[in-house]
Amino acid sequence: MDEETTQRAVGAGRLYDWQPLDTVLDELGLAPDLTLTGPEAATVDWLHRTTPEAEIYFLASRADEPHTVTALFRQTGRRPELWHADSGLTELAPLWREVGGLTEVTLNFDGRGSHFVVFPTAAPDAALVSWASVERTGPPVTLPGEAARPPVELEIVSARYGVFPTTTDRADVTQRVQAMVADGQLAIAVN
Incomplete structure (x- = not known):
């Protein structure tokens, strides 16, 4: 031609x-076999292999910084699993859903990280629709018969900055740390 x-x-x-x-x-x-979206999607290379047991995708990031990518796989009716080559552990993908004949999986990459995303051919659990991460913003959740636990509070009584164990050259930073904690900051970098 x-x-x-x-x-x-x-x-x-x-x-x-x-x-x-x-x-x-x-x-x-x-539909394409795999479509990636997100600011760093162009830095992710991938391969797809089919075996009698599963559809296997290997995705590798060339980005130096951690990032998140949304992957749309041309797969339906199967629960995606993440297989970790470095540890040998497997887990169900924590955040995924089926949409428009595709399976959308959210993947968090470490710098230069990789993922195996596996769709086993074994029959899926019919009761399972998808997994999602959930963030609680309301009152505490309790099981039937359990008493509600009071919310955890962090109280800064005293905060000093300086050279220890000497007693000189120390600054009282109690009010600054109290204000930071009141604003929800729980990690404080000190130089």
Whole structure:
């Protein structure tokens, strides 16, 4: 084929040439195998392999800084799992959902980090729809028969900055630390 001829019939299929893969997939009505979104999505390379037991994706980030990417996999009806090559541990993906015939998985990458995302072919638990992370913003949650626990409070009684154990050259920073804690700051860097 030349640059003028972009496709031709071959047996029962078609041969495409001189066209971007996205164009061919659109023409065939297929979603891409994997689409990544997020500020650092372009720094993530990936591979996909199919075995009788699972659909396996390996994603590796070239970014030096930690970042989050949303991955849309052309998979449905399967629970995504994360397999950690460094530790050998596996876990269900903590944040995922099925949307529009695709599975959306949120992935947190360390700098130059990687993930195996695995979709086992074993029948999924029919009762499970998705996993999500939940942040509680209301009153404490208790189980039936349990008493509610009082909220934890942190009280700064005294805060001093200086060289210890000497008693000179110390500054009283109690009010500054109390104000920082009142604003919700629980980690304080000191130079």
